[in-house]
Amino acid sequence: AQSVAQPEDQVNVAEGNPLTVKCTYSVSGNPYLFWYVQYPNRGLQFLLKYITGDNLVKGSYGFEAEFNKSQTSFHLKKPSALVSDSALYFCAVRDWDTDKLIFGTGTRLQVFP
Amino acid sequence: DAGVTQSPTHLIKTRGQQVTLRCSPKSGHDTVSWYQQALGQGPQFIFQYYEEEERQRGNFPDRFSGHQFPNYSSELNVNALLLGDSALYLCASSLGPSSGETQYFGPGTRLLVL
Numbered sequence: 001a002q003s004v005a006q007p008e009d010q011v012n013v014a015e016g017n018p019l020t021v022k023c024t025y026s027v028s029g030n031p032y033l034f035w036y037v038q039y040p041n042r043g044l045q046f047l048l049k050y051i052t053g054d055n056l057v058k059g060s061y062g063f064e065a066e067f068n069k070s071q072t073s074f075h076l077k078k079p080s081a082l083v084s085d086s087a088l089y090f091c092a093v094r095d096w097d098t099d100k101l102i103f104g105t106g107t108r109l110q111v112f113p
Numbered sequence: 114d115a116g117v118t119q120s121p122t123h124l125i126k127t128r129g130q131q132v133t134l135r136c137s138p139k140s141g142h143d144t145v146s147w148y149q150q151a152l153g154q155g156p157q158f159i160f161q162y163y164e165e166e167e168r169q170r171g172n173f174p175d176r177f178s179g180h181q182f183p184n185y186s187s188e189l190n191v192n193a194l195l196l197g198d199s200a201l202y203l204c205a206s207s208l209g210p211s212s213g214e215t216q217y218f219g220p221g222t223r224l225l226v227l
Binding site: 045 | 154158213
């Protein structure tokens with residue numbers, strides 16, 4: 001069965017510092033990975049995805065993610081955090097058989113001034 | 114270009130009642146998936162509709178049913194509501210099933226069952 005894990009419930013970072021939100025995956029076959037962000041009382045907003053190709057994927061709002069096959073990781077990164085980046089972040093993997101997204105439990109990012 | 118829209122935004126029901134949630138996909142999309150997000154958890158897949166048929170289904174009871182219309186919009190129906198059905202219900206649209214396309218989500222409908 002395919003799955004993703006987000007080992008940190010919360011990540012705290014100072015504004016202007018780099019941020020990393022961690023995600024590891026377990027899949028049979030090639031992974032198809034996503035990051036979404038959720039602001040309070042809102043739906044999920046797509047940030048970026050990895051299908052194949054370059055291991056460094058660039059997405060919306062200055063976010064990027066690094067795919068590491070040997071470590072089965074897909075960590076979300078941003079060089080300089082903003083207070084407005086404070087939100088709930090979800091990593092997800094696409095199930096090729098059913099086309100459904102399988103989500104992690106989410107990581108709350110808090111950027112303080 | 115309108116994104117995914119859902120209605121209503123909030124809903125309060127009592128146990129045993131029935132509810133219908135609605136979703137209009139992003140322009141150009143023909144596939145709609147529904148997810149349930151309980152408080153403090155990640156979204157869980159309910160089912161997916163394409164060509165007006167249910168293609169895939171997650172681990173949800175038959176009380177959860179759906180429909181897709183010729184204009185690709187979709188409804189989620191839940192019968193005999195339980196307290197545990199209280200959640201944020203998210204609709205996502207994409208272009209074609211199993212196509213690898215990104216699923217774009219609507220703002221959700223928050224259902225409270227009393």
